[in-house]
Amino acid sequence: MSDDEKAVTIPAQGDAPKEEGATLTKDPAPGEVLLRVSGLKKHFPIKKGLLQRQVGAVHAVDGIDFEVRSGETLGVVGESGCGKSTMGRLITRLLEPTAGKVEFEGRDITHLGVSAMRPMRRDVQMIFQDPYSSLNPRHTIGTIVGAPFKLQGVEPEGGIKKEVQRLLEVVGLNPEHYNRYPHEFSGGQRQRIGIARALALNPKLVVADEPVSALDVSIQAQVVNLLDDLQQELGLTYVIIAHDLSVVRHVSDRIAVMYLGKIVELSDRDSLYKAPMHPYTKALMSAVPIPDPRRKAAKSERILLKGDVPSPISPPSGCRFHTRCWKATQICTTVEPPLVELKPGQQVACHHPENFADQAPQDTVLLTVAKEAAELVADEVLAESAETSAAVAAEVTKETDVTKETDVTKDANDK
Numbered sequence: 001m002s003d004d005e006k007a008v009t010i011p012a013q014g015d016a017p018k019e020e021g022a023t024l025t026k027d028p029a030p031g032e033v034l035l036r037v038s039g040l041k042k043h044f045p046i047k048k049g050l051l052q053r054q055v056g057a058v059h060a061v062d063g064i065d066f067e068v069r070s071g072e073t074l075g076v077v078g079e080s081g082c083g084k085s086t087m088g089r090l091i092t093r094l095l096e097p098t099a100g101k102v103e104f105e106g107r108d109i110t111h112l113g114v115s116a117m118r119p120m121r122r123d124v125q126m127i128f129q130d131p132y133s134s135l136n137p138r139h140t141i142g143t144i145v146g147a148p149f150k151l152q153g154v155e156p157e158g159g160i161k162k163e164v165q166r167l168l169e170v171v172g173l174n175p176e177h178y179n180r181y182p183h184e185f186s187g188g189q190r191q192r193i194g195i196a197r198a199l200a201l202n203p204k205l206v207v208a209d210e211p212v213s214a215l216d217v218s219i220q221a222q223v224v225n226l227l228d229d230l231q232q233e234l235g236l237t238y239v240i241i242a243h244d245l246s247v248v249r250h251v252s253d254r255i256a257v258m259y260l261g262k263i264v265e266l267s268d269r270d271s272l273y274k275a276p277m278h279p280y281t282k283a284l285m286s287a288v289p290i291p292d293p294r295r296k297a298a299k300s301e302r303i304l305l306k307g308d309v310p311s312p313i314s315p316p317s318g319c320r321f322h323t324r325c326w327k328a329t330q331i332c333t334t335v336e337p338p339l340v341e342l343k344p345g346q347q348v349a350c351h352h353p354e355n356f357a358d359q360a361p362q363d364t365v366l367l368t369v370a371k372e373a374a375e376l377v378a379d380e381v382l383a384e385s386a387e388t389s390a391a392v393a394a395e396v397t398k399e400t401d402v403t404k405e406t407d408v409t410k411d412a413n414d415k
């Protein structure tokens with residue numbers, strides 16, 4: 001796509017008031033920090049009784065620090081309830097943080113009000129998990145994809161209709177279907193509509209919350225591939241949230257692993273796959289094997305996490321993972337390990353990391369729970385994840401154009 005084609009002509013809106021301390025005045029070059037998060041927390045209050053007194057809080061996100069660099073894809077993974085979606089909503093400012101700081105292009109946006117956030121909303125967009133509920137069934141595709149222009153008071157060159165049709169084409173949909181309704185499209189096509197809506201205002205950062213987990217495996221690969229192509233063409237920066245590694249492993253430059261509101265490992269993709277350091281990362285990777293016959297011999301390395309994530313209302317003391325970790329010792333129950341860079345490009349929060357020197361070698365006695373924490377996984381349990389992983393890998397590595405889903409006939413596989 002040429003530059004002319006992809007430029008969304010948006011009239012000047014007037015400069016947003018610059019906060020003191022703003023450090024970047026132009027678009028960050030690839031690799032420069034676009035988003036910086038420090039000490040970010042979100043505690044949802046739990047209220048009870050007639051007086052609605054606060055009796056506790058859900059520690060959904062509990063002090064996280066990371067950066068997103070321009071042009072990269074940061075994958076965020078962790079089991080359900082680890083705080084990934086809350087994190088996504090905090091960085092897009094759909095939720096107000098309890099503590100910490102969010103900086104976008106060097107500007108502190110943590111507590112910007114609705115009007116101050118308005119210009120920022122163009123730069124930061126979100127794609128939601130469920131393409132069935134995130135599109136208003138009573139609105140046509142034209143209205144849905146054109147909504148951001150109306151909300152922002154932006155008149156694209158050539159008018160909204162023309163621009164919406166161009167966007168539909170960009171995401172592989174038929175521009176003639178402008179007047180159709182969401183129910184006339186399959187799941188994969190609806191997610192393409194959500195992507196077109198997110199791209200309408202030419203954003204810099206797109207946060208995709210489980211963008212493909214509601215879709216059939218074969219469709220997942222196409223949508224991931226589309227996101228990948230759009231990144232190359234439009235120079236987008238992504239934060240892609242997923243509950244396992246099967247989807248993000250092929251498209252992420254770096255991966256953050258979350259557990260109970262904390263980042264436990266943050267690493268370059270390759271280092272993470274070659275030598276995961278946090279036992280939780282290793283467990284997540286064990287559940288999503290590389291479909292490689294040579295790995296069959298490594299069956300004993302596959303670890304299945306037992307039990308559920310503990311309640312974020314009263315997270316375990318010390319290392320939050322100690323109640324499910326097969327390496328846990330006494331120190332893990334009392335001292336919270338900080339997230340530190342143990343290898344270049346690989347940060348981990350663990351007293352007894354894998355693939356690295358023990359950080360608490362004096363503490364050698366395993367807790368009783370540690371001895372029962374993990375078990376080997378049967379190959380069948382892994383088959384489904386392996387299928388997803390293989391399908392996405394095959395699509396992403398293909399150097400073909402995006403497969404266009406121009407036929408609105410519902411795909412029988414895609415329900």
Ligand SMILES: Nc1ncnc2c1ncn2[C@@H]1O[C@H](COP(=O)(O)OP(=O)(O)OP(=O)(O)O)[C@@H](O)[C@H]1O
Binds near residue numbers: 044079084
């Ligand atoms: N509005 C809210 N009020 C109270 N608790 C909430 C709210 N939103 C999320 N939570 C709680 O915060 C915790 C983290 O939720 P979150 O949705 O961020 O996790 P997640 O890792 O994205 O999980 P999932 O993949 O299931 O969405 C959960 O225990 C959830 O119940």
